[in-house]
Amino acid sequence: MRRLVRPWLYLLPAAAVLLPLFGYPMYMLGLLSVFDYRQAQVSGGQPTTFVGLGNYARLLSDERFWQVLAQTVGFAAALVVATLAVGAFLAVVMSRAGRLPRLLLGLAATAAWAAPAMTGSTVWMFLFDTDLGLVNQVLGVEGYNWFYDRWVTFGVVGATVVWHSFPFVMVTLYAGMQAIPREIFEAAALDGAGQWNTFRRVVLPMLRPLVTIVVIQSIIWDFKIFTQIYVMTNGGGIAGQNTVLNVYAYQSAFGSSEYGLGSAIGVVMTLILLVVTLFYIRALYRSGERL
Amino acid sequence: MKFLSYTAALLAAALVTACAPSTAPTTGGGDERTGTLQVWLYDEPNRAPKEKVVGEAIAEFTAKHPDVKIQVTYIPTTPARHEKFKGAFNDPASSPDVAEYGNTDLAEYAAAGGFSELDLSGLDLSPDLVKSATVDGKAYGLPWFIGIRALFYRTDVFTELGLKPPASLEELATTARTIRQKKPDLYGIAVGGEYTFGALPFVWAHGGDITSLDSEGARKGVTAYTGLLTDEVCPPQACASLTGGKTVELFASGKAAMGILGNFSRSAVDAGAAAGKYAVVPLPGVSPGSVAPAFSGGNNLGVLKNAKHSSLAKEFVRLLGGKPYQIKMFEAMGNLPTLTSARDELAAKEPFLKPFLETVTSGTRFVPIDPAWVKIDNQKVIPTLLQKVATGQATVEVATTEAAAAVKGAFGGS
Numbered sequence: 001m002r003r004l005v006r007p008w009l010y011l012l013p014a015a016a017v018l019l020p021l022f023g024y025p026m027y028m029l030g031l032l033s034v035f036d037y038r039q040a041q042v043s044g045g046q047p048t049t050f051v052g053l054g055n056y057a058r059l060l061s062d063e064r065f066w067q068v069l070a071q072t073v074g075f076a077a078a079l080v081v082a083t084l085a086v087g088a089f090l091a092v093v094m095s096r097a098g099r100l101p102r103l104l105l106g107l108a109a110t111a112a113w114a115a116p117a118m119t120g121s122t123v124w125m126f127l128f129d130t131d132l133g134l135v136n137q138v139l140g141v142e143g144y145n146w147f148y149d150r151w152v153t154f155g156v157v158g159a160t161v162v163w164h165s166f167p168f169v170m171v172t173l174y175a176g177m178q179a180i181p182r183e184i185f186e187a188a189a190l191d192g193a194g195q196w197n198t199f200r201r202v203v204l205p206m207l208r209p210l211v212t213i214v215v216i217q218s219i220i221w222d223f224k225i226f227t228q229i230y231v232m233t234n235g236g237g238i239a240g241q242n243t244v245l246n247v248y249a250y251q252s253a254f255g256s257s258e259y260g261l262g263s264a265i266g267v268v269m270t271l272i273l274l275v276v277t278l279f280y281i282r283a284l285y286r287s288g289e290r291l
Numbered sequence: 292m293k294f295l296s297y298t299a300a301l302l303a304a305a306l307v308t309a310c311a312p313s314t315a316p317t318t319g320g321g322d323e324r325t326g327t328l329q330v331w332l333y334d335e336p337n338r339a340p341k342e343k344v345v346g347e348a349i350a351e352f353t354a355k356h357p358d359v360k361i362q363v364t365y366i367p368t369t370p371a372r373h374e375k376f377k378g379a380f381n382d383p384a385s386s387p388d389v390a391e392y393g394n395t396d397l398a399e400y401a402a403a404g405g406f407s408e409l410d411l412s413g414l415d416l417s418p419d420l421v422k423s424a425t426v427d428g429k430a431y432g433l434p435w436f437i438g439i440r441a442l443f444y445r446t447d448v449f450t451e452l453g454l455k456p457p458a459s460l461e462e463l464a465t466t467a468r469t470i471r472q473k474k475p476d477l478y479g480i481a482v483g484g485e486y487t488f489g490a491l492p493f494v495w496a497h498g499g500d501i502t503s504l505d506s507e508g509a510r511k512g513v514t515a516y517t518g519l520l521t522d523e524v525c526p527p528q529a530c531a532s533l534t535g536g537k538t539v540e541l542f543a544s545g546k547a548a549m550g551i552l553g554n555f556s557r558s559a560v561d562a563g564a565a566a567g568k569y570a571v572v573p574l575p576g577v578s579p580g581s582v583a584p585a586f587s588g589g590n591n592l593g594v595l596k597n598a599k600h601s602s603l604a605k606e607f608v609r610l611l612g613g614k615p616y617q618i619k620m621f622e623a624m625g626n627l628p629t630l631t632s633a634r635d636e637l638a639a640k641e642p643f644l645k646p647f648l649e650t651v652t653s654g655t656r657f658v659p660i661d662p663a664w665v666k667i668d669n670q671k672v673i674p675t676l677l678q679k680v681a682t683g684q685a686t687v688e689v690a691t692t693e694a695a696a697a698v699k700g701a702f703g704g705s
Binding site (some may be wrong): 038039040042046070142144145147148234235236237238239240241251252255256257258 | 402529669679
């Protein structure tokens with residue numbers, strides 16, 4: 001009996017914090033999503049009505065939702081790959097660089113990491129400004145609007161997001177690399193492994209747990225991207241061509257005071273993220289067994 | 292077994308209804324005759340003159356009611372103001388007695404039950420303006436002032452090229468093209484893909500409306516407006532993402548030969564390179580010599596349902612919204628009075644106002660007074676329509692059909 005109870009007892013403090021802080025909002029989100037709940041209902045002008053899955057039906061039958069969802073998935077996937085590539089590359093650079101360059105790289109990354117998303121986006125937006133931007137002045141393309149073409153816009157916003165999120169990947173992987181014993185590298189070198197093979201066959205497998213965390217974190221962050229798109233494209237770009245799911249949810253829920261519909265979008269987003277994460281963990285677990 | 296599942300279903304239903312999300316209490320408010328009257332007014336970039344006029348009104352009011360104090364709070368006009376108002380509707384304790392609010396927000400605030408009905412009898416307001424403060428036959432605010440847009444043009448450019456101010460929308464387009472052809476570093480007219488209230492007069496002039504964007508008239512209007520968002524007038528690369536405010540900057544900085552600006556933009560233009568080199572005419576309509584209907588955007592003064600001093604609040608609204616203070620507000624801020632007699636008085640002494648007043652006289656239009664408008668506005672239905680056409684992502688037919696469906700959806704969901 002005691003054996004059964006003890007693990008729960010240990011979990012209790014964490015649960016006491018997590019349940020009210022996380023469970024209650026989730027519960028409210030789910031609850032709101034089955035009601036017709038707009039500003040008129042919040043302030044008591046009209047009665048609240050239960051609409052069952054009505055909000056979900058409205059959402060799923062909306063062509064725009066699917067279009068935005070596809071766009072978000074594509075953009076997030078590209079961001080995850082880019083963030084990991086940049087982060088991993090710089091982690092390797094960092095582990096090989098001398099003291100001063102390493103210090104400088106660390107400082108630059110920390111600064112990017114510490115910059116609030118709002119500030120970073122605004123600064124990047126100024127850099128790419130049509131008339132006064134530094135980028136246009138340096139490139140000598142005065143009057144070029146970086147936020148006109150859909151893909152160019154996604155490129156600039158994507159670069160900002162990667163700039164914001166690569167430091168976490170870099171620092172985590174760098175710390176992991178430092179923990180790998182020297183002898184393993186020596187053994188690999190003796191066996192004739194080059195740089196790329198050492199990285200792929202020695203470093204990566206040993207960092208697998210860290211990579212898992214970093215990938216999941218990146219997926220969650222990039223799927224939920226909001227500030228950069230909202231600020232830099234003025235709420236979704238020309239004709240809404242750069243809208244992502246979170247911006248869409250914000251415009252539906254708060255902009256239009258459709259709290260019920262907005263909650264339904266929130267629930268759908270949470271479910272998608274849960275499924276993606278579960279699949280990823282499961283895939284890792286399987287391949288781990290084979291080793 | 293069957294009984295069990297029934298019970299479970301019942302229990303679930305009971306749980307759901309019992310846990311229905313909370314709504315604010317509907318009671319609140321009162322009719323106290325003493326104490327402090329709380330007033331919310333919109334903050335302004337340059338608040339001092341407004342504060343001075345309001346201060347005079349307060350002095351006059353408190354002279355009559357010695358045991359009443361008035362506390363004015365200036366609230367920022369950012370979208371966050373909605374949250375502040377919603378808070379006031381939801382919680383009587385944080386509610387003011389009187390508030391200034393944008394008339395496009397009216398429908399949502401009225402549907403939320405936030406404001407109480409006002410008696411507008413005895414005020415010489417035009418029916419157009421009364422309509423812009425009325426929901427379901429009840430007035431929820433006293434129109435305090437309006438802003439009207441008209442066509443600003445550069446007199447120096449027009450004289451140099453031997454042009455006359457356009458008398459119809461078609462002439463406007465040809466004039467704009469001529470200017471850009473002869474002076475390639477100028478935009479013929481500053482228009483923007485996000486400038487809803489610059490585009491709507493084109494739609495209204497052709498007989499279309501927001502609720503019938505796929506009608507023939509609306510399509511003609513959209514075609515006429517987006518015809519200006521081309522390389523020959525205002526290139527989409529630069530203009531497709533411009534808001535109304537940005538077009539003011541373009542005209543003021545001397546980069547555009549014409550612009551659709553409001554009477555409230557005068558100080559911005561006078562502070563720029565275009566100062567002293569411009570004149571204003573009403574935005575022309577379809578047939579030569581006609582005037583395109585302008586949007587009568589402006590602010591109302593309302594009494595909140597949660598007000599603790601409702602009679603005093605109504606009296607203060609009548610005072611601050613009355614003729615003497617409307618004229619004082621014009622002199623301080625350049626806001627156009629809503630009372631016809633006040634406008635007539637000003638027209639005699641302010642020649643700058645003539646084109647704007649002419650526009651008001653020939654009829655103004657307003658957005659649908661329905662919570663759906665807030666949705667249409669927030670989902671950027673009209674900017675999306677204009678931008679899709681201007682960037683060639685969709686034809687006028689396709690884009691207007693989509694926009695009409697979005698408008699219908701916004702109305703259907705409310």
